[in-house]
Amino acid sequence: xxxxxxxxxxxxxxxxxxxxxxxxxxxxxxxxxxxxxxxxxxxxxxxxxxxxxxxxxxxxxxxxxxxxxxxxxxxxxxxxxxxxxxxxxxxxxxxxxxxxxxxxxxxxxxxxxxxxxxxxxxxxxxx
Numbered sequence: 001x002x003x004x005x006x007x008x009x010x011x012x013x014x015x016x017x018x019x020x021x022x023x024x025x026x027x028x029x030x031x032x033x034x035x036x037x038x039x040x041x042x043x044x045x046x047x048x049x050x051x052x053x054x055x056x057x058x059x060x061x062x063x064x065x066x067x068x069x070x071x072x073x074x075x076x077x078x079x080x081x082x083x084x085x086x087x088x089x090x091x092x093x094x095x096x097x098x099x100x101x102x103x104x105x106x107x108x109x110x111x112x113x114x115x116x117x118x119x120x121x122x123x124x125x126x127x
Contacts, residue, residue, distance in 0.1 A: 001111040001124060002085050006076040006092050007033065008104040013074045016095050020078070023091040027127075029077040034070035037101065071102070079111055079127050 008016060013030065020028060080088055089106055096104050116126040 001079055001114060001127060002082055003109045003111050004076075004078045004080065004085060004088050004092075005107040005109065006078075006096075006104060007035070007073050007106075008076065008092070008096050009102065010072050010074055012096050012104075016074075016076070016092065019091050019095045020088075023087060025078060025080065025084075025088055025091070027078065031075050031077075033073050033075045035073060036070055073104075079114060081124055081127070 006016075010032075017028070017030075020026070076092075078088060085108055089108070092104075092106060113122055114124075114126040115122045
């Protein structure tokens with residue numbers, strides 16, 4: 001079993017849920033998260049802008065830059081059988097890939113066991 005964790009744009013959650021349902025993945029956990037990627041900020045451009053204007057506030061530089069902002073995203077967690085991972089990842093990419101920074105990230109992690117609380121069943125049958 002594998003856990004697929006996908007971080008996607010907030011506005012893509014409904015399209016992603018629909019695509020996953022059509023692809024045979026009805027179960028998922030979704031949470032709202034905040035984060036940022038490793039996009040670099042060119043602070044010299046910001047300094048030039050401030051120098052040319054009447055504004056000299058550091059708060060202006062931070063509001064213009066994305067250097068310290070945390071961007072709202074959705075985190076999806078889906079546990080699937082090993083042989084379903086490729087199809088799941090392809091489905092998520094097909095919906096969310098726009099070719100722009102911030103399209104998202106996908107992580108695949110091993111799951112050693114799962115237990116259905118209601119019945120006590122464990123392993124793949126519990127997912």
